[in-house]
Amino acid sequence: MTPLLRRLEALLFAAGRPLPEHELAAALGVRLLDLPALLDQYRAQLTDRGFELSVSEAGVTLLPAVDLQETVARALRRMPDRLTAPVLEVLAVVARYQPVDRSTIERIRGVRSDRSLAVLEEEGLIEVAGRGEGPGRPVLWRTTPEFLLRFGLKSLAELDSLWPDEA
Amino acid sequence: MEGQETFPPAADATRSLPLGASYPVQGQIFQGPLHLLVHLAERQDVDLRRIHVGQLVDEYLAVLRSQTELPLTEVGAFLALAGRLVRLKAEWDPQRLLPTSEDGQALLADLRQLQAIHALAERLAGRLRPLTTRPPWRPKPPLSERSRRRPEELVEAYRRLRRRVGPRPARLPTRLRHPPLAQLSAALEERLRKEGRFVLSLEELWPGERGATFLAALFLAQAGRAALQQEAPFAAVTLTYRRPGGP
Numbered sequence: 188m189t190p191l192l193r194r195l196e197a198l199l200f201a202a203g204r205p206l207p208e209h210e211l212a213a214a215l216g217v218r219l220l221d222l223p224a225l226l227d228q229y230r231a232q233l234t235d236r237g238f239e240l241s242v243s244e245a246g247v248t249l250l251p252a253v254d255l256q257e258t259v260a261r262a263l264r265r266m267p268d269r270l271t272a273p274v275l276e277v278l279a280v281v282a283r284y285q286p287v288d289r290s291t292i293e294r295i296r297g298v299r300s301d302r303s304l305a306v307l308e309e310e311g312l313i314e315v316a317g318r319g320e321g322p323g324r325p326v327l328w329r330t331t332p333e334f335l336l337r338f339g340l341k342s343l344a345e346l347d348s349l350w351p352d353e354a
Numbered sequence: 355m356e357g358q359e360t361f362p363p364a365a366d367a368t369r370s371l372p373l374g375a376s377y378p379v380q381g382q383i384f385q386g387p388l389h390l391l392v393h394l395a396e397r398q399d400v401d402l403r404r405i406h407v408g409q410l411v412d413e414y415l416a417v418l419r420s421q422t423e424l425p426l427t428e429v430g431a432f433l434a435l436a437g438r439l440v441r442l443k444a445e446w447d448p449q450r451l452l453p454t455s456e457d458g459q460a461l462l463a464d465l466r467q468l469q470a471i472h473a474l475a476e477r478l479a480g481r482l483r484p485l486t487t488r489p490p491w492r493p494k495p496p497l498s499e500r501s502r503r504r505p506e507e508l509v510e511a512y513r514r515l516r517r518r519v520g521p522r523p524a525r526l527p528t529r530l531r532h533p534p535l536a537q538l539s540a541a542l543e544e545r546l547r548k549e550g551r552f553v554l555s556l557e558e559l560w561p562g563e564r565g566a567t568f569l570a571a572l573f574l575a576q577a578g579r580a581a582l583q584q585e586a587p588f589a590a591v592t593l594t595y596r597r598p599g600g601p
Contacts, residue, residue, distance in 0.1 A: 253483065260484030270482065272475065273385055279475040295467060297388035297431070338481045351473040 191215065192229050205246025205332060244342045245332030253339075269306050277303035278312060282334065282346055286316035286327035304328065312337065387435035390417065392468050411443040538570035543579055546595040554582075554591045 188196070198214055199206065212219045226247065230240045241250045251259045270278075277300045280292045292300045307313045316329035330343070340346065394413050418436055442458045545552070554571055556564035571593060574580040581594045 250483070256483050270479075272479075275475040275479050275482075276471060279471050279478055282478070283471065283474060295464070295471065296386065297435075297464075297468070298386035337483055338478055339483060340481075346474075349474055349477040351470045 188232060191217070191225065192232070195225065195229055199240075199247065199249045202248070205241070205243070205248040205336065207246045208242075211247055241336060241339075243332075243335045243340060245335040248336070250336065269310060274303045274306050278307055278330075278334075281307070281313050281328050282330050282343070283350065285329040286319075287329075288319050288321070288325035288327050290325060292328075387432045388464060388468050390414065390432070391435065391439075392465055392472065395465065396469070408443055411439040414439055535566070535569055535573060538566055539573045539577075542567075542570050542593075543574055543595075546574070546580055546593060549595075551592065551594045554593050 194215060195211075198211065206214075208222055209219055212222045215222075215225070217225060226240060226242060233239060237252055237255055238249045239252050241248050276296065277292060280295050280300075281287055284291065284295075289300060289304060292304070304313065311331055311333040313328045313334070314331045316327040318324040319327050334340075335342070391410070391414055394417070395410060415436060418432055421432075438457065438461065442455065442461065445455045445458065554567070556567050568591075571580065571582060571591070574593075575582050579596055579598070581596055583592045583594065584590070
């Protein structure tokens with residue numbers, strides 16, 4: 188492994204959070220344009236390793252390999268048991284229509300959704316995006332970079348491919 | 355029925371559930387009436403673009419009739435949708451497959467939207483990864499948690515803040531720019547008693563304090579000691595004295 192790739196690996200390991208590409212390029216002293224090629228080189232060296240490189244709008248980070256995720260999560264007792272079907276449904280509404288307020292979510296679902304929103308906020312999957320212009324200036328919600336990481340999405344645009352065609 | 359022969363329902367829509375069948379209508383399964391309706395449609399494999407309104411309404415009502423343990427707080431929403439569905443069925447033209455009324459089309463659009471959301475949620479669930487990055491990256495505690503502090507915690511937080519920003523400043527003495535209102539009213543009443551009637555100058559009592567004079571006049575009027583009269587907006591205000599016990 189070249190010294191540059193070693194520095195890249197050390198940075199990603201120590202950061203403990205997704206690093207924005209411009210921040211990573213600056214830390215490595217490379218041009219932003221050259222970063223994708225460097226990341227590809229590093230990814231090529233990660234075959235059969237216990238972790239993988241994740242590059243998304245959330246940033247660049249190292250994640251446990253997909254096939255090991257459940258094993259590791261069980262060992263660390265970090266199973267996503269709080270993300271029940273109703274909570275995921277609220278998340279789907281936020282992801283699709285963001286920024287969106289609670290009353291819109293509840294109109295779409297036909298039921299109250301405040302608890303699910305609280306769970307999603309605690310899980311770091313949604314965040315406040317500001318306030319709407321309607322009566323009472325309701326809080327607007329949007330998804331976080333953590334949402335992209337948890338669902339293996341490169342960007343929010345990828346959600347379109349998950350939206351049913353007939354809808 | 356003629357309508358059904360002319361417009362046969364979608365492939366499996368005829369495979370209906372027996373009326374009165376029991377369904378687990380519980381918070382975990384059906385969170386609300388729309389969810390139940392979507393479930394019924396999906397259970398029949400009904401394409402919501404080619405929905406068989408009558409059958410779906412009958413099944414929804416049958417399920418609702420069979421439920422005796424719905425919490426009172428939920429019954430209203432289920433019944434409201436039932437009422438909407440019954441009206442929809444009454445308006446439904448059997449020569450047309452889809453409801454033509456505005457409300458019917460709005461309901462179908464809502465159902466299709468919820469169905470698509472279900473599909474998206476299922477696809478997201480299939481991609482869910484239990485882990486993302488390692489600690490110490492943790493999400494912030496939610497706003498709702500932060501606002502759910504116990505009173506003693508709030509008191510302790512206040513004390514910490516006081517220690518940080520220093521002792522509370524002494525209250526600044528309040529200094530009135532004019533004498534108290536009662537004193538001003540007494541002065542105004544004294545002049546009225548002597549003159550009986552006069553046009554009020556707003557700076558009559560205290561130069562530069564138009565509000566104080568006006569308030570004193572209102573105070574007198576409220577006490578029944580004076581009548582205020584103004585011919586037009588912004589015109590001069592005339593005060594007339596009223597003797598105590600007089601007309």
